[in-house]
Amino acid sequence: MTDTLTTSPSQTPAAAGGITPVSMVRYESDFQGFSDDLGRSFTRYGFAVVSDHGLDEAVITAAIDDAKAFFALPEDVKRAYHQPGTGGARGLTPFGTEAAKDAKAVDLKEFWHTGRELPAGHAYGRYMRANLWPTEVPGFQDHLYGMFEALDALGRRILKAIARYMDLGDDYFEDKVELGNSVLRMLHYPPVPADAPGVRAGAHEDINVITLLLGAEEAGLQLKDANGEWLDIAPPPGALVVNIGDMLQRLTNHVLPSTTHRVVNPAPERRGFARYSTPFFLHFNPDFVIRTLPSTITPDNPDRYAGRDIMAEDFLTERLKEIRLL
Ligand SMILES: O=C(O)CCC(=O)C(=O)O
Ligand SMILES: [Fe+2]
Numbered sequence: 001m002t003d004t005l006t007t008s009p010s011q012t013p014a015a016a017g018g019i020t021p022v023s024m025v026r027y028e029s030d031f032q033g034f035s036d037d038l039g040r041s042f043t044r045y046g047f048a049v050v051s052d053h054g055l056d057e058a059v060i061t062a063a064i065d066d067a068k069a070f071f072a073l074p075e076d077v078k079r080a081y082h083q084p085g086t087g088g089a090r091g092l093t094p095f096g097t098e099a100a101k102d103a104k105a106v107d108l109k110e111f112w113h114t115g116r117e118l119p120a121g122h123a124y125g126r127y128m129r130a131n132l133w134p135t136e137v138p139g140f141q142d143h144l145y146g147m148f149e150a151l152d153a154l155g156r157r158i159l160k161a162i163a164r165y166m167d168l169g170d171d172y173f174e175d176k177v178e179l180g181n182s183v184l185r186m187l188h189y190p191p192v193p194a195d196a197p198g199v200r201a202g203a204h205e206d207i208n209v210i211t212l213l214l215g216a217e218e219a220g221l222q223l224k225d226a227n228g229e230w231l232d233i234a235p236p237p238g239a240l241v242v243n244i245g246d247m248l249q250r251l252t253n254h255v256l257p258s259t260t261h262r263v264v265n266p267a268p269e270r271r272g273f274a275r276y277s278t279p280f281f282l283h284f285n286p287d288f289v290i291r292t293l294p295s296t297i298t299p300d301n302p303d304r305y306a307g308r309d310i311m312a313e314d315f316l317t318e319r320l321k322e323i324r325l326l
Contacts, residue, residue, distance in 0.1 A: 011189065013080065017049065019045055019047060019049045019233065020049070020232075021049040021050065021051040021235070021236065021239055022034065022037045022038050022041060022048055022049065022050055022051070023050075023051045023052045023166055024050055024052045024053050024054060025052045027157065031161070032164065032166065034097040034273050035161040035162070035164040035165045036114070037163070038050070038158070038161050038162070038165065039164075039165030039166070039256075042162070042165075042227045042242075042256050042257075043229075043255070043256065043257075044226075045221065045223060045225065045259060046243055046249075046256070046257040046258055046259025047223055047233065047241060047242065047243045047244075047259060048234075048241075048242045049235045049239050049240070049242075049245075049251065049262075050158070050239060050240040050241075051239045051240075052244055053154060053240045054154075055150055055154060055214075056150065057238075058105055058136040058221065059143075059147055059150050060147060060150075060214060060278075061144045061303045062139070062146070062147075063143040063144050063146065063147035063186070063278075064215070064276060064278065065143075066137050066139060066140045066143045066144065067144075067146075067186035067188070067276065067278075068276060069137045069140075069267070070112060070134055070136070070137050070186075070190040071110065071112075073112070073134075073136055073137075073251070078092055078094070078110075078264075079092070079094065081112075081132050081134055082094055082137055083129075083132075084279070085094070085326070086129060087147075087317075087320045087322075087326045088111075088113060089113060089115060089128075089129050089183070090113050090114070090129045090130070090131055091112065091113065091131075091132035092110065092111075092112055092116055092132075093110065093111050093112075093113070094189060095108070095109065095110040095190070095288070097110075097208070097324070098323055098324060099202065099323065100201070100202030100203055100204040100262075100323065101202075101204060101319075101322045101323055102168040102322075103204075103261060105198050106192055107161065107199075107200065107201045107202055107230075108189055108190070108192065108196070108199075108200045108201075108265075109187055109188065109189045109200060109201060110187075110190075110199070111161050111185050111186060111187045111188065111235075112144075112185070112186040113183050113185055114131055114144045114145065114148050114184045114186075115128055115129065115131060115148075115181070115182070115183050115184075116128060116148070116152075116166060116179065116180070116181070116182060117145065118179065118180055122179070123284070124179055124181075124286055124287075125286070126180055126254075127181055127286035127313050128286070128321065132216060133180075137216070138246070138266060144152075144184065144186070147192065147278070148182075148184045150281075151184060151212050151280035152182060152280070152282070154206075154240075155182070155210060155212055155282040156173070156174065156177065156178075158209065158210065158212070158242060159172075159173040159174075159177065159209070159282075160173070160174075160202060162210070162248075162256070162272045163320050164248065166252065166255070166256075166293070166295070166296075167185060167295065168293070168295075171243050171281050173209075174312065176187075176282055176284055176288050177209065177282060177283070177285065178285065179285050180209070180282060180283040180284050180285055180286075181283040181285070181286050181312070181313065181316065182208070182280065182281060182282045182283045182286070183281045183283070184278065184279075184280050184281075185196055185217075185278065185279045185281065186278055187276065187277045187278065187293060188274060188275075188276055189201075189263070189274060189275040189276075190274050190276075191263050191271060191272050191273060191274055192266065192271045193271070194208070194268060196265055197215070197230075198265070199262055199263060199264045199265060200265055201262055201263040202219060202223070202262055203260050203261070203262040204247065204260065204261070204262070204323070205245070205246055205249075205258045205259070205260055205261075206243060206244075206245035206258065206279075206281060206317040206321075207245055207246050207247065207253065207316060208245040208246070208247055208281040208282055208283045208316075209242070209245055209247045209248045209282050209283060209284055210242055210243065210244060210245060210280070210298070211243050211244055211280065211281055211282070211283050212240055212241075212280040212282065213240065213241040213242070213243070213246055213277060213278070213279045214240060214241075214277070214278045215275075215277035215282075215285070216233060216235055216277050217234075217235060217237055217278055218240050218266070218275045218276075218277070218325070219232070219234065219266050219267070219270065220263045220265070220266050220275065221233045221234075221241070221261065222261060222263075222264060223243075223259050223260070223261045223278075224259060224260040224261065225259075229265075230262075233261075236244070242256060242294070243258075243259060243261065244256045244258050244259070245258050245273060245281070246258045246315075246319070247284060247290055247312060247315060250290050250292070250304075250305060250315075251271070251290050251291075251292065252275050252292075252293055252296050253293065253296035253301055253304055253305070254295055254301070254304060254305060255296045255301070263275070263277075279282050283312065283316070284312035284317075285312065286311070286312055286313040287311055287312070287313065288311070288312045289309050289310070289311050289312075290305075290309065290310050290312060290315060291304050291305075292306070292310075
């Protein structure tokens, strides 16, 4: 890959909203150092800002442009790609559907989900629905799936660094996520009226293993730090925001925390702008059983899930019900 979305390492700002970016340039030259810095950021915030990630800018731009073209279609055309009662797993989830767990208000967003294309007849077909592809936007399928595959590959590289940090053996995650039930979410938050109450996306934790988020430069994304204060994430242009989800928090007995985050409405002068962001929710293979890693159980941190092994797919179903997608 030649083009990158990021600035060169020498231009990487010292800090972004309190979180110092970790450059992936060291992935090849100093894997241990990269893994330690990444792991420390996760341990402290549940989040890391990753620069120099090497994603091909053309692949990302093509997919985002197609998503924008889709969201600009008439409401009734878009609604044909909504499958109610299926957990929003594929296609469109219309504006005003999803709400954060226990939230009273719905989020101010619509989104499109693309999932994995399995080899024909694969046993995981019972857990993963077929993708939907809108015929109204030429190139949508190729571009969206191109972005899915690029983020899937990058997510596995980042998991190798997490495995190194946790002393698990670098390939620990490989056979546990290779056909994971992962989802690429193209999000559209329309412009917000000047007097809009509430937030664009209510406070929540992600369900999955790790999330790779692009497009969070438009202000608004905040995490709740260990003191309970909201901290702006504000990544530099093109940088990737990565956070730990509930499944990895559970596997690591909370050594890697799944941190509460939200998207607040922007300052008045930015309320006329839409937000387009693209989280990739990397999941375990559906039949992976989440059981606390023995190395994370200590006298100070006893097993929080003793006797409560759960299959990744069952965990997901439980949580989708809580956010009103099932
Ligand atoms: O829009 C964003 O930047 C974050 C979205 C998010 O946290 C989510 O969809 O889980
Ligand atoms: Fe999230």
